[in-house]
Amino acid sequence: MASLLQSTANTRPVLPDSFRILRSDAPIAPTQADITFLLDHSVTLLIDLRSEAECLRHPCPLEADARFDYRHLPVTGGNAMPASPEDVPHSYLRMVDAQMALILRTIRETQSGVMFFCTAGKDRTGVVSALLQLAHGLSHEEIAADYVLSGNHLQERLAAFRALHPEIDPRIYTPQAAYMEQFLALLAHTKRE
Numbered sequence: 001m002a003s004l005l006q007s008t009a010n011t012r013p014v015l016p017d018s019f020r021i022l023r024s025d026a027p028i029a030p031t032q033a034d035i036t037f038l039l040d041h042s043v044t045l046l047i048d049l050r051s052e053a054e055c056l057r058h059p060c061p062l063e064a065d066a067r068f069d070y071r072h073l074p075v076t077g078g079n080a081m082p083a084s085p086e087d088v089p090h091s092y093l094r095m096v097d098a099q100m101a102l103i104l105r106t107i108r109e110t111q112s113g114v115m116f117f118c119t120a121g122k123d124r125t126g127v128v129s130a131l132l133q134l135a136h137g138l139s140h141e142e143i144a145a146d147y148v149l150s151g152n153h154l155q156e157r158l159a160a161f162r163a164l165h166p167e168i169d170p171r172i173y174t175p176q177a178a179y180m181e182q183f184l185a186l187l188a189h190t191k192r193e
Helices: 032-040 052-057 085-094 098-109 124-135 140-153 155-164 177-192
Strands: 021-025 043-048 069-072 113-118
Touching: 021 124, 032 043, 043 098, 085 124, 085 177, 098 113, 098 124, 113 124, 124 140, 124 177, 140 155, 140 177
Parallel strands: 021 113, 043 069, 043 113
Antiparallel strands: none
């Protein structure tokens, strides 16, 4: 499935057959068709998971649009490039903190549709998506398969990043099902303790 918005590469529903909760990469140049799509689907709560520096570098113009309720709720824990492929699931677990609880509560309590996003819509957005999907009863396999879709949608962006940063192991920033499966296993283990 292609992105739901013209100006993004990775906008899609979090739950099957529902446009109430959307995940995305940052909508930094939304078209009028994108805005119409969001409003037509009552997606008016926008949650920006990016850091303040990212928001300043690439502002979201919808923040100034009174038809939307824009909230800046940056992911705090684990918001850095993992040191190795083995660290990716652990970096995701570090994101599950009090700020993540606030993000999830904000999504659950809204009466409107919601779209949350980070820069590429794969790691921070992927963790939020996984936690919502888990709460809605999706299996670990379904959650991992959805996570891997981000890599498919972001192939051009990932290739450009690889060209700019040949020193970084591409396995670190390329979504792999094993990363999400390991994160979910770590999360389950942490909850049992």
